[in-house]
Amino acid sequence: MKAKDFVERFAVERKNTHAVKWDGMVEKFGNNDLLPMWVADTEFKVPPAATTALEQRIQHGAYGYSIPSDGYFEAYANWQRKRYGTELHPEWFRFGGSVVESISTLVQTLTMPGDAVMVMEPVYYPFMNVVEKNNRQLVVSELQRNGMHYTMDPIAMQHEMNIRNVKLLLLCSPHNPVGRVWREEELTQLLDICRMQNVIVVADEIHHDLLVEADKFTSVLSVQDGFYRDNVVMLDSPSKTFNMAALQNSHVVIPNPQLRERYDAYVDQLHASKGSLLGQVAAQAAYEDGADWLDGLLNTIRENYATVKDELADYRVRVGELEGTYLLWIDMRPTVDPVNLERFMIRQAQIAVDFGKWFGVGGDGFIRMNLATTPANVKRAMKQLTAALDTYEE
Structure with missing residues (x-):
């Protein structure tokens, strides 16, 4: 269009x-x-398909406790496969309210108070807030700037991971605010370092549909044909892609069954949100026809x-x-x-x-x-x- x-x-x-x-x-x-x-x-x-789906659901008139439709995962998985070659499995998939909420939950799930969590600055400021408000140590790796082009500094990151005993890396991919879409070779180097240093990666991929000048996006789930999947958690939401932030629906994708078990146990303990009915109705329609x-x-x-x-x-x-x-x-x-x-x-x-x-x-x-x-x-x-x-x- x-x-x-x-x-x-x-x-x-x-x-x-x-x-x-x-x-x-x-x-x-x-x-x-x-x-x-x-x-x-x-x-x-x-x-329009999202509006129509919402109108039809609203006409039903009842908004009691609900479960996701059978077609939701299929719609989302087809979107990811066709556009980016990202393969997903239903058992990996969980719902959240928002990506930031899920980051906070994962910080609490995968680290202990006082543990070190790394971010790459400048970065979306809730990353820092989530780390500090959960009583974790914030470790900053500064992105390298050449003109207005930014790159990671993997050597410095590995050094800091080692001396600070970093447990978790929060990765913004694509990166907000500098606008980078990380190339697969950049992600490979980063994920390789994280695996060597026993650092789990939580990747916020909420902007991945918004490719402006880049012609390709590679999810952390797809790097080297999924070689690093056991060490990553991917977060996503239709909120940026389709302007649905207020509908409070996001995705938590955890391929590693041990990490998934820890996440499920902690979410059950919190009685945390698991998405919203209307958010899922709207998003499924958008993934199918948007x-x-x-x-x-x-x-x-x-x-x-x-x-x-x-x-x-x-x-x-x-x-x-x-x-x-x-x-x-x-x-x-x-x-x-x-x-x-x-x-x-x-x-x-x-x-x-x-x-x-x-x-x-x-x-x-x-x-x-x-x-x-x-x-x-x-x-x-x-x-x-x-x-x-x-x-x-x-």
Whole structure:
């Protein structure tokens, strides 16, 4: 589907609908009148098949305790197999409410208080919060930056794993916020080190459907034909792909039966959530009939990315590579002093973004901008940002 057709059919007004992105800016920014380009959801209705499936289920009128439909796993497994060559087995599969909730549960399941857990910064800030709030030691490996291209530092990671006795690695793949889609050879080297160091890998693959410039995604489950499966847990959700975050439905995929047994025992102890009925109804329909919709979303993101690059080409800010995700990483430091960046974006540009310092090491002076919105919003953001840059003074 072309971007223009997608936007005409699916763009929706979210202001005054209790949307965090539009109506919840006061807490973080002190102002609800900014242009919101921050929270990672979209201004687009879900695929039509998902709406139809929800309407049919709602007409039934009863929402008692339910089990997933027989077709859910088949729909999801077919999607993963056809698009990425990822093979799944039903016994590996569990439901959760959200990916972050599942990360927290796995940190508690697979480590003990005081154990060391590694992240690669800059990274989605709940990774750090989950580690620290669960009383684990946070171990940071800083991504290496060449221009705006980021890579892992496997030698430094192995050294830190060894001396800090790291038990668990939280991997963001594709990586939020730097936009990398890790190549299989990069993942092979990383997973090989983790296996040697007895470090379990929990991989957040929630953005894997959002391939913008990359032409291939490799799941940790598929690296070297599944060679490392016993040492990994994969997390995913339809929430980013199909704009379903509020439906609270995510996936926990655990090939190793011993790890799966530990997870099941801990979830039973917590009486933790195991997804939601309506979330599963909507997601199954989207996996079965949402491919054209997703193509339209991706074409819209690509158009928005081109707009940002064109509009900022004559300015000294650096626009990141967007291999995957719809979250663009921008280095504002060549023009705006990091000390002044929040005031500049909020008061002068009047745009709500995620600030790089929230993402940890190496993020100060950067912003993360959400491009999964209408081209009109992106053009407005660029107009406001370039006008602010034109008049900026230290």
